[in-house]
Amino acid sequence: MLAQSSQAQGTGFKKFAEGSYVLADNRAVRYPGQIKLQSGSKLVIKTPDGTTVKLKPAQLYSFIIGQRQYTTARDFRVQGGFGTDVDEAFVEQLDSGQVMLMRYDYTVGSPMMMGAGGAMTGGGVSAMSAYLLRRPTDSTYVSVQPAFYSFAGGNRFRDAVRPFLAGHPDLLKLLDEKRITMDNLPAVIRALNAGKPYQLPLSHYEFMKQQALAKQAKKAASDSTRH
Secondary structure: OEEEEEOOOOOOOOOOEEEEEEEOOOOEEEEEEEEEEEEEEEEEEEEOOOOEEEOOOHHHEEEEOOOEEEEEEEEEEEOOOOOOEEEEEEEEEEOOOOOOEEEEEEEEEEEEEEOOHHHHHEEOOOEEEEEEEEEEOOOOEEEEEEOOOOHHHHHHHHHHHHHHHHHHHHHHHHHHOOOOOOOOHHHHHHHHHHOOOOOOOOOHHHHHHHHHHHHHOOOOOOHHHOO
């Protein structure tokens, strides 16, 4: 059995940073402060008067740390061990429009176990992430995670993402060709929300080929000028 905790990982906010926040019961006012995301369910704020307060997701509507925007997501499920239902947590807002895209960072910890000869093993903590997808008119989130968990082989990943790409044959084609992955999913959603075609990044071979062609063109132009 895996003992699980939902702590923010990979956010890069180990120290307080300049930010602002909006309370759930007063959305008309944005307050400034020094903010640190302590976990997926706890935010620490130093107010301008020097007071330190700790707020939970139910108390906040949204907040900003540096260039990153966060909000509260409720009632979704993430994988790891046997899976965990999350009642509410802080999530990073990555994009919005036709599809809302958020990221939830958390950890999965395993208990110590007795191995051969009575030696204790395990007890490590692994950082995990999930993308949360939702249409503005939906009330629930779809959690999308790496293939080595619930989306083994990529089939469940594609099944989860497909409804959000409906009406975009070019994106559905890339999805069926397994060219949309966890790595480029945010870029795909950003293109969709912006109403622009998504361009796959160049492979290393394509990049080097373009560089060589550009170098040849520059040399040819230089030779032509000299003559």
